[in-house]
Amino acid sequence: PSPIIHIDPARSISRVDPRIYSGFTEHMGRCIYGGIFEPENPNSLADPNTGFRKDVLSVLKELNVPIFRYPGGNFVSSYRWQDGIGPKHLRPRRPELAWLTEESNQFGTDEFMQFCKEMNAEPYICLNMGTGTLEDALAWLEYCNSSANTYYANLRRENGHPEPYKVKYWSLGNEVWGPWQVGQMESQDYAKKAFQWAKALKLLDPSIQLISCGETGYSDWDRVTLKKLVPVVDYHSIHIYTVSEGNHAVNVMGPAAAEKALEISKSLIDLAKIESGLDKQVTICFDEWNVWDPVRAPGEKGAEEHYDLSDALAVASWLNVFVRKADIVKIACIAQSVNVISPIITSPKGLFKQTTFYPLKLFATLMQGTSLNVHVGSPSHTGKTVPDWVEKLEKNAGGDEKLTKYIDVSAVLNDSKDEVRLAIVNRHATEGYTIPIRFGPACDVSGGTVQVYEVWSADLKDNNGWDGERVQIVEKQLPWSGEYSVKQHSFQLLVFKVELQ
Ligand code: AHR
Structure with a gap:
């Protein structure tokens, strides 16, 4: 999907x-x-x-x-x-x-x-x-x-x-x-x-x-x-x-x-x-x-x-x-x-x-x-999820499509109930995706923007060290259009201002 x-x-x-x-x-x-x-x-x-x-x-x-x-x-x-x-x-x-x-x-x-x-x-x-x-x-x-x-x-x-x-x-x-x-x-x-x-x-x-x-x-x-x-x-x-x-x-x-x-x-x-x-x-x-x-x-x-x-x-x-x-x-x-x-x-x-x-x-x-129930449609990874020598449950978890979606998401409603925050990992090594994000009927995104905190770098092997930090948080505010484009192998935390009815 x-x-x-x-x-x-x-x-x-x-x-x-x-x-x-x-x-x-x-x-x-x-x-x-x-x-x-x-x-x-x-x-x-x-x-x-x-x-x-x-x-x-x-x-x-x-x-x-x-x-x-x-x-x-x-x-x-x-x-x-x-x-x-x-x-x-x-x-x-x-x-x-x-x-x-x-x-x-x-x-x-x-x-x-x-x-x-x-x-x-x-x-x-x-x-x-x-x-x-x-x-x-x-x-x-x-x-x-x-x-x-x-x-x-x-x-x-x-x-x-x-x-x-x-x-x-x-x-x-x-x-x-x-x-x-x-x-x-x-x-x-x-x-x-x-x-x-x-x-x-x-x-x-x-x-x-x-x-x-x-x-x-x-x-x-x-x-x-x-x-x-x-x-x-x-x-x-x-x-x-x-x-x-x-x-x-x-x-x-x-x-x-x-x-x-x-x-x-x-x-x-x-x-x-x-x-x-x-x-x-x-x-x-x-x-x-x-x-x-x-x-x-x-x-x-x-x-x-x-x-x-x-x-x-x-x-x-x-x-x-x-x-x-x-x-x-x-x-x-x-x-x-x-x-x-x-x-x-x-x-x-x-x-x-x-x-x-x-x-x-x-x-x-x-x-x-408060943790929110999120429904995610996403292509799933079908290969192994653990090294070959690992047995028992870890292997079975790998066969569970629900748990091995490339787009991995959790969401919270903050305590003052005016922000929905979404943590999205795109686990795919090479594919970026444009993801429609739909809110329930009693929730309006207000303000017209989304605050984004992104952790990304061009190469999956990029790391930080004594010579500098290649992987950090990049912060940006974007107009909200109803969908968000995630880069390949990226993590982003999106903060939406919301009004609940
Ligand atoms: O965190 C390192 C070690 O891993 C801990 O000492 C031990 O409890 C575990 O095996």
């Missing part, structure tokens, strides 16, 4: 939760050290009081990040949080088993809380269910949140932090199913253990929100753990990275797997609720997502991906999925926030914004409000 877009603001899906634009800072590669924290920076880029990179925090602020997840990731599964508090010269250096490095512990819980405060973001702590015990987890929660006259609350005070940090989000381990994980478990064993941890953690602080460790959202691990944990958790976490191996179609169609995964995990949550007889809200915390090829950018080497325009379009498609699935995904954390598979790359001399920074910024600032 020829491309066409129909939007009716009366047909809403759900409120877009601003927390879908959250971040993740792991002790991995140069995310923390040399990323957000570099007290010895030779070019005076660090704040002399906190050691935070002023330039990095300032650029991160452009992304309005509502939550940062910390301290891992795989790192957390052998992390002793107690090593990272108190006088810095007394903090022990430890072997680090996730990425086979050494951890200096110069950045720990109190520094992370200070970082979140400066970023005006909420902290989210992932607990160590590898080498860590329930006692360690309870101690961490007490240190962060307790106002009682008890040991760890007093230790926080002694360390100069009289007020509790009120950390709301706590997750029960990271990728515990993975063979690479210190403390890997079988699903039943994890579910039993996490259930006991959840009870104890909520006894100590009933105000916290707990996140169970899921897998992809469509695995047997997800089914088994949800069945047991739905009564005690508030969110179920899933992780998916899309891999392209240099194939543009695979790169941009990859997020179809995430959309399928969200549909399936929503049903698994429903099933677990029915089986437990509970009517409570459990939603998805997609706390690791991104474009990542671990062969191109191995974790042990710091996973520094150098993204191009094709990757930026893949990230825009990822974000379209989260907006369309606003009913089930309430938190999503891009993995990660600085240097490690990140939209920002630093050196001791400064930083540059990767291509992926720009769609993320546009979504975080403009795709807020």
Whole structure:
């Protein structure tokens, strides 16, 4: 079919939760050290009081990040949080088993809380269910949140932090199913253990929100753990990275797997609720997502991906999925926030914004409000959407015509109900399209213009780097004629002033 877009603001899906634009800072590669924290920076880029990179925090602020997840990731599964508090010269250096490095512990819980405060973001702590015990987890929660006259609350005070940090989000381990994980478990064993941890953690602080460790959202691990944990958790976490191996179609169609995964995990949550007889809200915390090829950018080497325009379009498609699935995904954390598979790359001399920074910024600032049901007619991609070695659901998602349209769209109505905003990715490598955009009967486009924010470059392989930014946002205001022409391989966010009757 020829491309066409129909939007009716009366047909809403759900409120877009601003927390879908959250971040993740792991002790991995140069995310923390040399990323957000570099007290010895030779070019005076660090704040002399906190050691935070002023330039990095300032650029991160452009992304309005509502939550940062910390301290891992795989790192957390052998992390002793107690090593990272108190006088810095007394903090022990430890072997680090996730990425086979050494951890200096110069950045720990109190520094992370200070970082979140400066970023005006909420902290989210992932607990160590590898080498860590329930006692360690309870101690961490007490240190962060307790106002009682008890040991760890007093230790926080002694360390100069009289007020509790009120950390709301706590997750029960990271990728515990993975063979690479210190403390890997079988699903039943994890579910039993996490259930006991959840009870104890909520006894100590009933105000916290707990996140169970899921897998992809469509695995047997997800089914088994949800069945047991739905009564005690508030969110179920899933992780998916899309891999392209240099194939543009695979790169941009990859997020179809995430959309399928969200549909399936929503049903698994429903099933677990029915089986437990509970009517409570459990939603998805997609706390690791991104474009990542671990062969191109191995974790042990710091996973520094150098993204191009094709990757930026893949990230825009990822974000379209989260907006369309606003009913089930309430938190999503891009993995990660600085240097490690990140939209920002630093050196001791400064930083540059990767291509992926720009769609993320546009979504975080403009795709807020209520997600709208959009009908899109578009030619579909028929080839593969994942590398040959990927099995299971990702392959099936590729066969789903609905999810592999070249024209990939999400839409919102802003909170003051006077703007419809449309995020359109043209995923076709070589074809541009002129797309009629039709609004529902009770919606008039007013003002006669459309505000456009476009991310495009002539070559899909164009990227940003120390020699300049070839991929950025181009802003323009155009007369509105009822149709819009998208260039080949482009992303555009269109803002229409509307009057609803
Ligand atoms: O984000 C990088 C790593 O990917 C995380 O540490 C881990 O949870 C995932 O496998």
